Amino acid sequence: MAAVGLAVALALAGCGDDDGGDDGGSTATTSTSAGPSTTGPSTTGAPTTTSGTATPTTAPDGELPGTPVDLPPRAGASLAVVGVAADDVLNVRLGPGTTFDVVTTLAPLAEGIVAAGENRQLDSGAVWARVEADGTDGWANSAFLLQRGTTTDETASHYPTPADRPLAADLVALGEEVAGEFASTEPRSRVTVVDGPQEGDVGEVTLDVLGIGDDSVGGYRLHVFAEPDAGGFRLRSLEVTVLCSRGADDQGRCA
Numbered sequence: 480m481a482a483v484g485l486a487v488a489l490a491l492a493g494c495g496d497d498d499g500g501d502d503g504g505s506t507a508t509t510s511t512s513a514g515p516s517t518t519g520p521s522t523t524g525a526p527t528t529t530s531g532t533a534t535p536t537t538a539p540d541g542e543l544p545g546t547p548v549d550l551p552p553r554a555g556a557s558l559a560v561v562g563v564a565a566d567d568v569l570n571v572r573l574g575p576g577t578t579f580d581v582v583t584t585l586a587p588l589a590e591g592i593v594a595a596g597e598n599r600q601l602d603s604g605a606v607w608a609r610v611e612a613d614g615t616d617g618w619a620n621s622a623f624l625l626q627r628g629t630t631t632d633e634t635a636s637h638y639p640t641p642a643d644r645p646l647a648a649d650l651v652a653l654g655e656e657v658a659g660e661f662a663s664t665e666p667r668s669r670v671t672v673v674d675g676p677q678e679g680d681v682g683e684v685t686l687d688v689l690g691i692g693d694d695s696v697g698g699y700r701l702h703v704f705a706e707p708d709a710g711g712f713r714l715r716s717l718e719v720t721v722l723c724s725r726g727a728d729d730q731g732r733c734a
Contacts, residue, residue, distance in 0.1 A: 543574050545599035545607070551621075551725050552608050554596025558624040561698065561722055562671050562689045563587040569624075571617035575599045575607030583615040587673040588685075592624065622689075625697045628721035629731035637717065644714040650676035650684040653712050654703045661699045661719075663691045668698070681705070682712050687722070695733045697724035 552558055563569045568584035570577075585592065595609040598621065608621040637660055638644045647653035651672060662668035667690070674685035682705040689698035700720040705712035723733035 543599060544576055544578075545601040548598050548600045548606060550598050550600075550606055552594035552596075552598070552610075552624060552626070553726060554594060556594040556626055556726055557590070558592040558594055558608075558610065559590040559627050559722075560585050560587055560592070560623055561625045561673075561700070562623050562669060562687045563673060565672050565674050569619060571610065571612060571615065571619045573617060575609075575618040576601055576605075579618070582617040583612060585612060585619070590627065592619075594624075625689075625722040625724060626727050627700075627731070628696075628723045628727045628733050630718055630720040632716060633719045634714075634716045638714065646708060646711055646713045648711045650678065650682045650703070650705060650712050653705055653714060654684040654686045654701065657701055657703055657714065657717060658686050658688050661688045661691070661701065666690050666692050673700070680707075681715060682707070689722070693724075695723065695725055696721055698722045 560569050563585075565587055568586060569589070570581045571583045571585060572579040572581055589612070591612070593611045595611065595616075597609040598606055599618075600606045606621045607618045608624060609616070609618050610624070634644075637657075645653060645656045647656055654672065654676070655670065658668075658670045662670060669687075669689045671687050671689070672684060673687050674683075676682060676684040684703050684705075686701045686703070687698060688701065691698055700722060702718040702720070704715045704717070706715045707713075721727075721731070721733055726734040728734060
């Protein structure tokens with residue numbers, strides 16, 4: 480899904496995403512300095528999950544804000560963190576909303592988060608899901624949780640010959656150009672660097688493209704491999720993981 484003149488957000492800094500600013504988890508972004516809202520002290524190199532000193536249970540339902548909604552993620556779904564910048568974390572809180580204490584944090588590439596099947600929509604429009612991660616029970620903004628689908632090598636399908644493979648000044652710029660092949664302009668996708676960039680004989684950067692206007696496919700995770708060339712980096716290969724909004728079948732196809 481190519482996008483011409485797409486302005487993408489490369490969220491590269493901050494800590495403690497929940498939250499998308501608790502504005503409903505919108506994927507609309509127009510500034511290269513924008514992205515999920517970030518608060519709190521800087522965190523780098525976060526582990527897959529970092530538990531707090533205690534593991535409180537969630538607040539009683541009678542004290543929870545918002546309205547129960549029959550929306551994904553469904554009970555038992557295995558979720559992955561998506562759209563959280565490489566040096567940031569996703570907060571899991573005692574209840575649905577940023578006013579509740581953080582009970583654990585999840586790294587940008589964390590997986591195996593299990594949905595409880597309890598979801599609540601706040602007045603802002605944000606949908607929060609009750610989840611379990613490493614034995615900790617809490618709530619997280621569902622805008623940053625999707626199910627992984629299939630992963631395929633898409634190099635040849637998007638760049639049939641080596642001459643078609645893009646060249647950019649650096650790995651992030653290269654990732655941005657590749658992301659334009661998958662992002663949409665209406666709605667405007669949110670593009671986030673979730674891992675890297677890592678330079679070397681073969682450079683790597685991973686980006687999430689979220690909000691493509693599809694009810695089933697929530698977005699794509701792009702793993703870009705590149706080789707140094709002409710003072711910059713030229714695409715070597717591209718692996719694409721489909722990110723599913725409503726769930727995936729046994730073959731990894733989005734439901």
